[in-house]
Amino acid sequence: MAPIPGSGLAKGLAVTLRTMTRKSVTAQYPDTQPALPPRSRGVIGLFEENCTVCMLCARECPDWCIYIDSHKETVPPAAPGGRERSRNVLDRFAIDFSLCMYCGICIEVCPFDALFWSPEFEYAETDIRDLTHERDKLREWMWTVPAPPALDPGAEEPKEIAAARKTAEKLAAAQAEPRTDPQEGQP
Numbered sequence: 001m002a003p004i005p006g007s008g009l010a011k012g013l014a015v016t017l018r019t020m021t022r023k024s025v026t027a028q029y030p031d032t033q034p035a036l037p038p039r040s041r042g043v044i045g046l047f048e049e050n051c052t053v054c055m056l057c058a059r060e061c062p063d064w065c066i067y068i069d070s071h072k073e074t075v076p077p078a079a080p081g082g083r084e085r086s087r088n089v090l091d092r093f094a095i096d097f098s099l100c101m102y103c104g105i106c107i108e109v110c111p112f113d114a115l116f117w118s119p120e121f122e123y124a125e126t127d128i129r130d131l132t133h134e135r136d137k138l139r140e141w142m143w144t145v146p147a148p149p150a151l152d153p154g155a156e157e158p159k160e161i162a163a164a165r166k167t168a169e170k171l172a173a174a175q176a177e178p179r180t181d182p183q184e185g186q187p
């Protein structure tokens with residue numbers, strides 16, 4: 001059967017009308033900020049006080065975009081007669097976000113909780129070299145990391161808190177005990 005003349009045009013107009021009356025899903029960024037989940041993977045923050053320069057993150061990074069430099073320092077013995085110890089001191093910690101693929105492996109493998117996700121994502125640069133963030137910049141990102149979610153009220157207490165509570169209770173009990181005078185009862 002031959003198509004009715006003009007039916008194609010009518011169909012096309014119907015599609016146009018339908019689309020025009022539908023709510024738009026296009027976000028007008030940057031005039032409208034996107035509503036991202038609070039724990040989005042935006043950028044990585046470094047809490048360098050926790051970093052022991054174990055190099056695990058740099059070794060596991062699939063893109064090899066974490067650069068760490070360090071040197072060894074000798075620490076004097078804690079007690080007289082003890083042995084001197086050596087420890088790693090961080091000289092450089094940088095992440096090249098032009099290579100990073102935001103896999104999160106570095107954050108997962110860090111055994112000392114020194115790396116965290118921040119939801120900040122507005123750090124585009126016109127020069128690609130500026131996408132290598134050095135330790136000061138990574139520390140600034142640290143202050144934009146959201147607080148961890150509250151513990152489930154029914155969850156088992158973390159063992160660190162339980163151990164700290166036991167120690168505090170022992171101390172309090174020791175302080176509450178009446179002191180016995182060594183001279184007491186002597187003639």
Ligand code: SF4
Pocket residue numbers: 060061062063064065066095099100101102103104105106107
């Ligand atoms: S998120 Fe992945 S790619 Fe980016 S620095 Fe960490 S390990 Fe490397």
Ligand code: SF4
Pocket residue numbers: 050051052053054055056057058068109110111112113114115
């Ligand atoms: S894995 Fe953690 S502690 Fe080890 S070098 Fe990386 S950030 Fe520092």
